[in-house]
Amino acid sequence: MxxxxxxxxxxxxxxxxxxxxxxxxxxxxxxxxxxxxxxxxxxxxxxxxxxxxxxxxxxxxxxxxxxxxxxxxxxxxxxxxxxxxxxxxxxxxxxxxxxxxxxxxxxxxxxxxxxxxxxxTSVTIPFNKAGSAVDLSVAQICGIFSGKVTNWNQLAGLGRTGAIQVVYRGESSGTSELLTRFLTTACQPADVSGTNLKLTGGVPAFSVQSTFANLFTSVPSNFIAAPATGGTSLYNAVYAVDGRVGYVGPDVIPSLVDATKVAKVKGFSPDEVSVQATLETAAPPTGAAAENPANWVPVFG
Incomplete structure (x- = not known):
């Protein structure tokens, strides 16, 4: 064949x-x-x-x-x-x-x-901490996934306390790459200062990685790899222990608009309405630009 x-x-x-x-x-x-x-x-x-x-x-x-x-x-x-x-x-x-x-x-x-x-697709942020709806700022997301934020009481306005444990994909994952592209584009130096992120220009910074652990010189102690390949494994791991946060595609989320279990970001749920609205802000490449595969991959900061 x-x-x-x-x-x-x-x-x-x-x-x-x-x-x-x-x-x-x-x-x-x-x-x-x-x-x-x-x-x-x-x-x-x-x-x-x-x-x-x-x-x-x-x-x-x-x-x-x-x-x-x-x-x-x-x-x-x-x-x-x-x-x-x-x-x-x-x-x-x-x-x-x-x-x-x-x-x-x-x-x-x-x-x-x-x-x-x-x-x-969107990348969702499921979490396991009882309370009212969660609406995260970009700086808060940067803090969680860099290891700078390790307790719920560091997230102002959420009314939650207790340790945060971040669950990440251990294998090379496109979902990890999508998330790290966002973090690389959106996070400011102050959001991640003092963390174990690898240095860029002499300061800790996110970088685009398909293997999430490669972001760090050493993975923070409050981070844990999902026990198996795929988003379902990570999703189940998040809801197995109180205080956990993770990231998955929308395919495994029962309700994308239930902000007591899946965080909003800057007021937006990770549903198809938000995805469509985001896509409409980027025009597809034309002419010679369309021949470059990289031009078909816009980054939404």
Whole structure:
């Protein structure tokens, strides 16, 4: 089995790329991100035909399986045809793909890697602390996820006390990358001063990471990795112990507007209304700019 000649496929930051004459294939192998997995796994509203398989491994493993054509990472054999990821392809990854699988002198080359937007999503902040609705400021979010804020009483106006424990994704995760892109864009030096975040320009700062623990020189003592891959594992871990906070996609949240369990941010719930309104602030690239995959990945600070 060969990858489709001329077109190969990869999903990156809410991007789905599939390729060629899919209906002509008896089996099409893919996998990756857990956040949009329900769209790809054959449910009644799946956007993929029945002959497509999708293994939930996390974004990082999905990209690796595709870029290295390593189907063992999806617990199967044969060719990896596509991957789903919320993690952005780097220039190095694109260059490596082209030099390995898209050399013009190779008659058996797979062709250009194609990325197509398929999903728009929020990243939610579930928490386990009884009380009234929680509406966080950006500075408060920065403090929680940097390790600067370690007790609920440090969050003014919430009327809660007790230790905060942050649950994070241990594997390479597109959801982690989406969150850290926001934090990198939005957080100010004062929000994270005195933390274990790695230094940028000599001061602690967030950076874009698909592996959350890579943010730190040493992970803060009040942080704990989710016990298994995927958003469901993290969500369950948050609600297993009082005082915990985490981050997941909206796919595992029963009610996105229940602010006693999922935080609002600056007054907004992480529901489809907010996602749509946010998307409408960014125009898609056109002309030559549309040929750069990075231009299909806007960052909303």
């Amino acid at each position: 060969n990858k489709y000649k001329t077109l190969a496929a990869l999903v990156a930051t809410a991007l789905l790329a599939t390729a060629g004459a899919a209906s002509a294939q008896t089996a099409v192998t893919g996998g990756g991100a857990s956040l949009p997995a329900d769209l790809y796994k054959g449910q009644t509203d799946s956007i993929l035909p029945a002959n497509f398989s999708y293994a939930v491994t996390g974004s990082g493993t999905g990209k690796k399986a595709f870029l290295e054509n390593n189907s063992a990472l999806f617990s199967t054999t044969g060719t990896v045809h596509f991957a789903g990821s919320d993690s952005v392809l780097s220039g190095t990854e694109l260059s490596t793909y082209n030099s390995t699988y898209n050399v013009s002198t190779d008659a058996n080359r797979y062709g250009a890697l194609v990325q197509i937007p398929s999903v728009a």
